[in-house]
Amino acid sequence: MKFCKKYQEYMQGQQKQLPGVDFKKLKKILKKCRKDFESHQDHDGQSCPHHCPVCDGTFFPSLVKEMSAVVGCFNKRAQKLLELHLASGFRKYFMWFQGRLQKDHAALIQEGKDLVTYALINAIAVRKILKKYDKIHYSKQGQAFKSKAQSMHIEILQSPWLCELMAFHINLRETKVKPNKAPALFEGCSLTFDDDKPSLSCELFDSIKLDIDLTCSICLDTVFDPVSLTCGHIFCYMCACSAASVTIVDGLKAAEPKEKCPLCRKTGVYEGALHLEELNILLSRSFHKYWEQRLQTERIERIRQVKEHWESQCRAFMGV
Known part of the structure; x- marks a missing residue:
């Protein structure tokens, strides 16, 4: 079965109408372009310019x-799912009262699996349509678009x-749900180590493989209290605050828009930074001794910064 038909069947089979890549419409645009330029083909055999x-x-x-619609839908649904899993205390009882905590852990995993499938099949659709664009245009504009999309x-x-x-x-998988009783969310998903450097690895269908490096490029150690900037790069929260020239007390939202990511040098990446709470739980379990040491270090640093913050406030109030 061709991917276009497979993709259409998948999207039509969803219980809720979800945004997707209009694969069929985009193919029609490319097909029309090919027909228009075949009638004006140059003598050198090129049917369509690079631009x-x-x-x-x-x-x-x-x-x-x-x-944009696909990634927005995916992010929103993933956020709601993980809020259910991480809910505790009063928040948990409030969500239970709203009827949002009626799912068991197997159901949560199944919902996560559905989300991942939705993300991946749309990623494949984008990959294939851009490949077709380059094939028709004898160009690499489709491949270059991937960088723009990022x-x-x-x-x-x-x-x-x-x-x-x-x-x-x-x-x-490692706590509340037995592997043989829960549907698989990822095939071959694991926390791996290469030269003692941790990463999240996952083998996905259609030759897609994800390898997410979990080493902070600032302190060169395993990310502690990880945070993802809007550019996608992951750092320790304390390291990110230092790079953004803000204190732990003020937080990343206090960063100036001109502050840049230490890796890609993009600006405006701190205000929308996301705390990776599930990843934090995973790493704290996997590196218990290291986590305790880093936690103690951060507590000392936080106390120091809080003290400096209040001393500066007092000096400003007294006009010193």
Whole structure:
């Protein structure tokens, strides 16, 4: 079965109408472009220029809109799912009262699996349609668009919520749900080590493989209290605060828009940073002694910063 038909059947089979990549419409745009330029083919055999105004005016804007809708839907649903899993105390009772905690852990894993399938099949659809674009246009504009999509935060495989779902799966697999009684969320998903450097690895269908490095590029150690910036790079929360020139007390939302990511040098990446709570749980269980040491270090640093903060406030109040 061709992927286009398989994709359409999958999207039509969803209980809820979800946004997706209009694979069929995008193929029609490319097909029309090929027909238009075949009638004006140059003597050198090239049927379409590297930059095609016929396609670029409709193809890429449509794809951007659809990818934005897909990643927005995925992020929102993943966030709600993980809120259910992480709920505790009064918040848990409140969600129970609302009827949102009626699912057992196997049901949560199944919902996570459905989310991952939704993300991956749309990622494959984008990959295939961009490959077709380059084939028709004899160009690499489709491949170059992937970098643009990452900078626009619409590349779904770069979503921090996908990282959270991977950690979520491992956490449930190793604690409350027996493997032989729970549906698999990821095939071959695991916390792996290469030269003592941890990473989340996952073998996915259609030759897609995810490897998420869990080493903080600032302190060069396993990320502690991990946070993902909006550019997708993961750091220790304390290290990210230092890079953003803010205190732990003020937090990353206090960072100036001009502050840059230490890796990609993009600006404005701190305000929307996401705490990776499921990943934090996974790493704290896997590196218990290391976690206790880092926790003690952070407590001391937090106390120091709080003290400096109040001393500066007092000096300002007294006009010193």
